Amino acid sequence: MSDDEEAEAEPTDAVVDEAPTIEVEEEPRELTMEEKLGEAESRAETAEKEIAYRDADIVNIRKRHTQDRADLLRYGGQGLARRIISLLDDFDRAISSMPETTDDSIMEGINMIRNNLEIALITDGAKMIDVNGQKFDPKIMEAITTIPASDEHAPNTVVQVLEPGWMLHDRVLRPARVIVTAVK
Structure with a gap:
């Protein structure tokens, strides 16, 4: 016998499991009423917490919106006020640089415009x-x-x-x- 034939003839110690493994799916067991109740209570508690968080968020959003609206009403004219202040500065420079020989009615008109701008600023806060x-x-x-x-x-x-x-x-x-x- 050749070496190959001897190797084939020798028994091996390995056990060959040729039977296919069949996994049996177990039917899910029916939950008891107490388990169902516990699960439902847990879901309800989680939902209540989520609702409470969302309610708090809504309250905070409303407060922030109310504050933003109040700030907008109170400070909305800020940019215009800055521009008017610049105009007041220009009027003050123009008045101080006018010669003394300037017609009184012109000076009076310029001063009146300047004062009206200042009154408008003060009136708006x-x-x-x-x-x-x-x-x-x-x-x-x-x-x-x-x-x-x-x-x-x-x-x-x-x-x-x-x-x-x-x-x-x-x-x-x-x-x-x-x-x-x-x-x-």
Whole structure:
């Protein structure tokens, strides 16, 4: 016998399982009433929590919307107010640069227009910030330059207002541009 034939004739220790494996699907068992009730209560509790979260979100959205509308009504004219403030500055520069020989009726008309613009601003909630002689506050002022403190002016005090500041209700439209005494 040849080596190949001997190898074929020798028995092997391996067990060959040639029977196909059949998986038997078990029928799902019927849940008891208590299990069904527990499952339903769990789903109901989860749904109640979800509803509570959504209700809270709706309340928050309504509050935010109400606040946004109030802010829009209160501060909606902010951009226009800034432009009018610029116009007031232009009128002030024009008035200060007019020669003294200018006709009084022209000066009166220019002053009247300027004053009407300022009245319109004030009527809608804007106000000029009066800071002359006050302690420097960076929230409402912009220091253009500093000068040394003296006996006449305490340190960190506004000495001169170069350009007045403006507020709309509680918001700064434009900080006052000032000269301040230096801090020692």
